[in-house]
Amino acid sequence: MAFFGFGSESAAPKVTVVTTMKDEGAYILDWVAHYKALGATDIVVFTNDCSDQTDLILRNLNRLGQLHHRFNRVMKRGPHKSALMWAQHEPCVQDADYILVVDVDEYLQIGVGDGTFQALINEHPEADAISLVWRVFGSAGIEAISDVPVPQQFTLAEPEVPTADMHPHRFFKTLFRNTKKFNRMGVHRPFIEPDATDINWVTPDGTRLDDRQVKGALHINKGFGYDVAQLNHYALRSVDSFLNKQRRGRANHVNGKLELPYWNKFDKNHTEDRRLAEGFDAALALKTDLLKDEILAKHHHAAVDWAQRMAQKARRQRPTKMFLAKLKAREQVEAVNENKAA
Numbered sequence: 001m002a003f004f005g006f007g008s009e010s011a012a013p014k015v016t017v018v019t020t021m022k023d024e025g026a027y028i029l030d031w032v033a034h035y036k037a038l039g040a041t042d043i044v045v046f047t048n049d050c051s052d053q054t055d056l057i058l059r060n061l062n063r064l065g066q067l068h069h070r071f072n073r074v075m076k077r078g079p080h081k082s083a084l085m086w087a088q089h090e091p092c093v094q095d096a097d098y099i100l101v102v103d104v105d106e107y108l109q110i111g112v113g114d115g116t117f118q119a120l121i122n123e124h125p126e127a128d129a130i131s132l133v134w135r136v137f138g139s140a141g142i143e144a145i146s147d148v149p150v151p152q153q154f155t156l157a158e159p160e161v162p163t164a165d166m167h168p169h170r171f172f173k174t175l176f177r178n179t180k181k182f183n184r185m186g187v188h189r190p191f192i193e194p195d196a197t198d199i200n201w202v203t204p205d206g207t208r209l210d211d212r213q214v215k216g217a218l219h220i221n222k223g224f225g226y227d228v229a230q231l232n233h234y235a236l237r238s239v240d241s242f243l244n245k246q247r248r249g250r251a252n253h254v255n256g257k258l259e260l261p262y263w264n265k266f267d268k269n270h271t272e273d274r275r276l277a278e279g280f281d282a283a284l285a286l287k288t289d290l291l292k293d294e295i296l297a298k299h300h301h302a303a304v305d306w307a308q309r310m311a312q313k314a315r316r317q318r319p320t321k322m323f324l325a326k327l328k329a330r331e332q333v334e335a336v337n338e339n340k341a342a
Contacts, residue, residue: 015117015175016042016096018185020072020083023248024104025053025303027237029296030149031104032066033286038108039116040100042092046072046083052310053303060296068092084185093178093185100132100175101185107151107232108132109276120175120204120229129176129190129201131209132231133224135160138269142238145307149284150234151276158268160226169219172203173231188218204228232276235266239327240311243320247310260326 017040021028035043045058045067058069068090075082084101087093098121102108113119124130137157146153162168174189176182181199182190192199192215201209207223224230236242246258291297314320 012039012118013097013121014041014092014095015039015098015100016044016090016092018044018046018084018087018093018099018101019103020046020048020080021050021054021058021104022048022079023050023052023054023244025050025057025299026145026147026307027104027150028054028057028061028303029287029290029300030151030283031107032061033283033290034107034151034280035102036066036286037116037282038110039118042096043067044070044087044090044092046070046079046086048072048074048079052306053299056299057296057303060293060299061290064290064293064296066290080187084187088184096178098175099178099185099190100173101187102173102231105150105234105237106134106173107234107276109230109232109279111227111229111275115279117175123204123228124202124206127177127200127202128179128181129174129199130229131172131174131189131201131203131220132229133170133172133203133220133226134233135170135224135226135230135273136266136268137232137234137273138267139236139238139242140269143240145238145240145244145304145311147301147304149280149287150237151232151280154234154237155272155274155277156269157232157271157273159270160224162221168221170221170224171219204230232273233266236263239324240308240315243311243314243323244307246320246323247314260323260330263327264330 017035032043047055047058047069048071058067061067062069070086072079072083073086093099110116110120112123120130135157137154140154140156142153172188176190181193181196183193184191199214201214203220203223203225205223205225205228207225209217213220242263291300
């Protein structure tokens, strides 16, 4: 079913952000404040089977008019894809000029104009879709969970340009115009109407995707355009945050294992990038305002405490001890290799 949007002729386009969450209470306020600071008109959050204060935080943000919280009826396709199916029926999705599906561990960093969605759209006013390329940020050696915003804690990332020993391609998420060229949302990109033609699909630096890429690509190997826009992906956060993620499981790859190979894949600490950390003032101001609501503040602080306690509980369990031992052994090998190279 095609969406029926209003187009993007107005000075302030309606941008709707859609996401799913489970047991992410400690990280919600920073993430919501960030996307509000970028100019998101609406945020739709689907949740399922939460054990922490996630639902309580989101219900109160819903009460305050900051977002739309929905309980996800999970089908066989899994939590993430089920949520996107239900999200199609949301008025703020149907009426949006642009739609972005993005996760709570993904922070969009816009480097043009005033750093808002409007500025990014102005950079490519004719584009039907702008694919925002991941840049993976590692754990930076941080062990514990704290209430410091994720972009300000984790400032070490993979190189801007992949080195010879890295995969040349990088995955993306997509900000797309709500037109009849697209018939539904996807995790990484919208699905195209079978008869749609002349789709102008670009990356942030203006590199146009070819016909093959437009039809089905989930990643690219050039045209990252990080100076224009960069999707910071904090898949791990701290060690303790990852231990909680192991317990929770993944929203899309429901049978995927969160073990050492996953950690190794995403623990990229090659170079420092502090741009978002240093440009987080607007989001912090919004978070401060949100915390003036006593009920919301109570649930937020309880969520941080819950996440810390659950991680400590996990550390006492045998599977976690085995994982941490493997992680320590890996770090020791890396240290030896670094000393040899020096």
